[in-house]
Amino acid sequence: MIETTILEYLHKLPDSLQQEVLHYTQFLLETHTKSTSQPQKKRQAGFLKGTFALPLAEDFNEPLEDFQEYME
Secondary structure, three states: OHHHHHHHHHHHOOHHHHHHHHHHHHHHHHHHHHHHHOOOOOOOOOOOOOOOOOOOOOOOOOOOHHHHHHHO
């Protein structure tokens, strides 16, 4: 049923749009086969914790001198 409906609509389109439909269906097939062929790993929250720790200056939370005129 759905295939017949798609074909009916496809035959009503001009050639240039039929070409676009072809490209889109190829894209859908490629992305679908990639997603089904490669099992996705389950994400684990916090696995990078501590990886990007930077040393912070002692006065990190102090106001910057450059912005003193705006803070008055």
